[in-house]
Amino acid sequence: MYENNSAAEMYDLLYQDRKDYPAEAREVAELIRQRKPDADSLLDVACGTGIHLEAFAGHFGRVEGVDLSEHMLQVAAQRLPGTVLHRGDMRQFRLDNSFDAIVCMFSSIGYLRTADDLNAALATFARHLNPGGVLVIEPWYFPETFLDKHVSGHALTQGGRTITRVSHSTRVGDVARMELHYVLADSEGVQHRSEIDELTLFTPDQYEAAFSQAGLKVDYAEPTGPRPGYFVGTAV
Structure with a gap:
């Protein structure tokens, strides 16, 4: 991202x-x-x-x-x-x-x-x-506090722009895999970004x-x- x-x-x-x-x-x-x-x-x-x-x-x-x-x-x-x-x-x-x-x-x-x-x-x-x-x-x-298959989202409108973020998290071994999608809408149109974040469950x-x-x-x-x-x- x-x-x-x-x-x-x-x-x-x-x-x-x-x-x-x-x-x-x-x-x-x-x-x-x-x-x-x-x-x-x-x-x-x-x-x-x-x-x-x-x-x-x-x-x-x-x-x-x-x-x-x-x-x-x-x-x-x-x-x-x-x-x-x-x-x-x-x-x-x-x-x-x-x-x-x-x-x-x-x-x-x-x-x-x-x-x-x-x-x-x-x-x-x-x-x-x-x-x-x-x-x-x-x-x-x-490892014991991670919420497997957790879903979250957030939206913000500011200065003529709206940004949304949604995520879905899963556990793969000792790694939390988070799939995230961002959508930005403004006067120029709509943009979409996505990413995969992986964080270690130490x-x-x-x-x-x-x-x-x-x-x-x-x-x-x-x-x-x-x-x-x-x-x-x-x-x-």
């Missing part, structure tokens, strides 16, 4: 209408400051179009983002002019800076395919943490093992609503 800026902007509009990004940023900032009260710098991994990053900028003196998609980063740059953004793979990026906090939101970690990928990503995150720094990951569903033990292997003390913050909660690690 993110093969061009138009697709990234469609994603941007739909999810701003579905999620309370500022509330999530406040929640995560509180988790960070409970463990590191003086935290003042943050890196958002898989920052996408920068909606969470914009919210985090209200809580931290310095924020940066990293994402694999150039098109998503272009939208993020428009939203956050002057903010340092990096293109990189979460398993192996190398930045010149380190941070008091690193976050990976919106279940983006689920796009990793294997436990080895998960371990590599956590090791990369840990290398970029300052002493006593905090890592917060919002996981994808666990177990809690796999997440915790990856944190421990990266040298981080980890605990799990239980969810307060339908979202999956957070794994929170502290550099020791």
